[in-house]
Amino acid sequence: MKSLKIYIVEDEPIIVSTIETSLKKHGFSVLGDSDDALTALKDIELLHPDLVLVDIQLSGTKDGVDLAILLDEMKQPYLFLSSQTDPDTIKRVKQTNPLGYIVKPFTETGLQTNIELAWHNYQTQHSDILEFKSEGRLHRVNQNQVLYLKAFDNYCYIQTTTKTYLVPHTLKHTSEKLNQNLFIKCHRSYMVNINHIDSIGSNKLLLKTESIPISASQKSIVMSKLKGR
Incomplete structure (x- = not known):
């Protein structure tokens, strides 16, 4: 598959570093990262990533689900990457259209596999x-x-x-x-x-x-x- 251009939205610097290292190791390109939805939105509009990884808990007044709603309007593909699996969060997530939901903690192989499968399915559905x-x-x-x-x-x-x-x-x-x-x-x-x-x-x-x-x-x-x- 082509080298995907990925943008990371995550409020934990250590997790950002771990994700970035793992992605680059497996041939993905990391365009940038941010810890809040508004900054992320501006960067995404400027950088045009193929895929965005979105944590739900973010800095600022808007969380990852709020960002996801805006990404849906932009037709921007994204994956949730979060430790939050409580019923209220999942109920809100169901109102969005992510390519998938990766639960923390994740393994390097699990992250790579989820991204590749999600992108393959997206490409298949949008090939024409x-x-x-x-x-x-x-x-x-x-x-x-x-x-x-x-x-x-x-x-x-x-x-x-x-x-x-x-x-x-x-x-x-x-x-x-x-x-x-x-x-x-x-x-x-x-x-x-x-x-x-x-x-x-x-x-x-x-x-x-x-x-x-x-x-x-x-x-x-x-x-x-x-x-x-």
Whole structure:
């Protein structure tokens, strides 16, 4: 699996250090940590982690469940990591949508296994949904509706069947989220959905609504993939 970018929300410095050491040992990337919900929220919006580990007992007026409600609104994947298993806490947790609940104390192997299984299940369920931010809003688009992606300096355009979005990430970064069975690079500046290709010209791919360039070096690769469908 890819090196997950993880953010830790935990109010015990020793536990933060233990988690961080364990995560890095198993190839995960730790983007940062905080001990309160408000700081965590600001960091998460800035850093865009793949996954957030959330303790329930935090510093400040808001606890981990309050944070989880906000993460649900942001469509941000997270796991609870807590020693609290009392009925009242569990009742509140049931109102949220975590990928899982890891009970403290945990083992290094248990932490790794829970994260990998939770992320695998999340990826399986969301494999055909592309999530991205455009103009300050989070969008979730079925990848079947995406025609192509086009590079634009450090940004890229996502062209769907109905709308064009400008995304504040490079083509390379955004394409990592795509279903690789659906999309293929046809030009250094383009990724195309092969299900929308009608025909291949000498230097263009003809889609149902428009055409995009295809480089000579990628032409045979695209044709081979189309034949394999």
